[in-house]
């Protein structure tokens with residue numbers, strides 16, 4: 001048993017660098033620049049409320065997608081064994097969250113994905129890190145024991161079971177939580193589902209098994225993926241959302257129309273420009289209908305709400321929350337305003353260097369890359385700024401027997417005018433071209449792997465493109481060739 005005497009961890013980092021970081025003197029206060037060394041050590045005394053056996057050199061709070069990839073990088077550097085602790089709210093090790101609205105929702109006879117099949121890092125072709133993997137690599141994982149309090153001065157965390165953990169370096173990877181409809185309008189009725197973790201997905205699967213009429217609220221990623229999944233279960237499915245078309249944050253109206261038509265061919269109904277007034281329960285207490293603001297009533301025995309997500313910043317607000325995009329503000333090395341504390345994944349508000357703005361990105365590619373970049377920074381002398389190229393994708397109607405699979409990717413920034421080519425024949429491409437004629441963003445449905453591989457090159461180098469040539473393209477292949485040829489002439493990088 002360790003004594004309560006003061007203890008020092010000798011080396012947290014091999015980095016000799018002295019870093020420059022914006023230090024904020026509290027929420028909302030002005031930024032100032034200070035210098036500090038990432039080399040941190042701390043001593044624990046009984047007076048500080050610490051106990052030797054509660055000391056942890058590196059702590060990751062949150063056991064989600066980013067945490068799994070961060071753990072892998074710790075292992076790659078030989079810095080995990082006995083040094084790394086993951087404090088998780090969930091009962092299972094990190095997994096590839098995207099699967100929850102894809103393979104997880106396949107009908108029972110179509111081989112649905114289940115854990116341990118999709119633990120990180122299989123989604124990017126890596127090793128499947130099961131609970132045994134964490135044990136074998138000497139990584140302590142505290143399951144179902146979320147951090148409920150944080151004290152930056154004493155470098156301590158308190159978990160819901162009452163554990164006090166003292167950390168040397170801390171990585172916040174608490175992700176997002178689903179936005180909810182208020183309880184007073186029926187947002188918590190049995191049969192009303194939100195989907196963020198495996199427990200949510202299990203609950204939805206059990207409802208789908210006995211459902212007849214599905215109402216999906218929200219026309220974003222979750223709405224589109226869950227509605228497509230419901231088609232696989234042959235369920236009467238309606239999507240309702242306030243905007244004029246689906247995927248309003250990314251799709252153009254024309255692109256959205258094409259996808260809506262394909263969903264309609266699969267039997268999905270759309271109610272656009274509509275908001276929910278309340279959800280009502282039947283005599284069994286389960287949801288039975290939704291009343292829209294215009295007074296119309298939609299019957300439904302299962303409701304799936306996908307109305308966006310919010311970054312989970314508590315209990316770390318004091319570390320510094322970005323007032324515009326929410327989330328914990330970090331610099332291009334994922335360092336927060338507090339020395340030794342980092343944030344990654346959905347919860348991090350980071351400098352999106354390419355477009356010179358602070359952003360949060362709620363997609364798995366960034367979760368994976370930010371985790372790797374952050375841990376490299378922490379463990380090595382790396383000082384390379386994170387230079388992220390936004391990448392979003394979706395895959396639906398993948399289950400065996402579906403009439404066609406949808407598989408799109410988008411890279412870059414959806415700003416400027418657009419040129420759209422193709423009509424699910426089987427491909428579609430959309431190019432976003434800014435006022436300076438540079439190609440800013442590119443979207444492709446059902447490309448070959450070679451075609452998909454071209455997209456990041458285009459979006460990264462932002463070549464000058466001839467819009468009229470793209471408009472005259474006779475096929476998606478032709479348009480991609482025109483874009484490819486512009487790489488040689490007018491690329492930025």
Ligand SMILES: Cc1cc2nc3c(=O)[nH]c(=O)nc-3n(C[C@H](O)[C@H](O)[C@H](O)COP(=O)(O)OP(=O)(O)OC[C@H]3O[C@@H](n4cnc5c(N)ncnc54)[C@H](O)[C@@H]3O)c2cc1C
Nearest residue numbers: 062064065066089097098146147175345346362363364367
């Ligand atoms: C259903 C669904 C499907 C998705 N599909 C795609 C997709 O197809 N493509 C794509 O690019 N992106 C997709 N995403 C987004 C992607 O999953 C996220 O960007 C990614 O999971 C972010 O990783 P993260 O580690 O930051 O957060 P998360 O993976 O959400 O992990 C955060 C973890 O922290 C835990 N936590 C929170 N608070 C605490 C606390 N106080 N103490 C301890 N633990 C805590 C949470 O329980 C969770 O386990 C999807 C998201 C969802 C919900």
Ligand SMILES: NC(=O)c1ccc[n+]([C@@H]2O[C@H](COP(=O)([O-])OP(=O)(O)OC[C@H]3O[C@@H](n4cnc5c(N)ncnc54)[C@H](O)[C@@H]3O)[C@@H](O)[C@H]2O)c1
Nearest residue numbers: 217218219220221222223241242306307308309362393394
């Ligand atoms: N393929 C992917 O990348 C993927 C797939 C699933 C989930 N996710 C992630 O999961 C999170 C949640 O996804 P999401 O689809 O809920 O968010 P989203 O932001 O993609 O879509 C939210 C939708 O709900 C609508 N909406 C907002 N408020 C509403 C209200 N009060 N009533 C009805 N509709 C309302 C929005 O207008 C929008 O259409 C996001 O972080 C998302 O990136 C990503």
Ligand SMILES: O=C1O[C@H]([C@@H](O)CO)C(O)=C1O
Nearest residue numbers: 096098099102118122123364
């Ligand atoms: O990135 C992803 O990871 C999972 C899955 O591939 C893991 O098996 C999934 O469905 C993705 O879209």
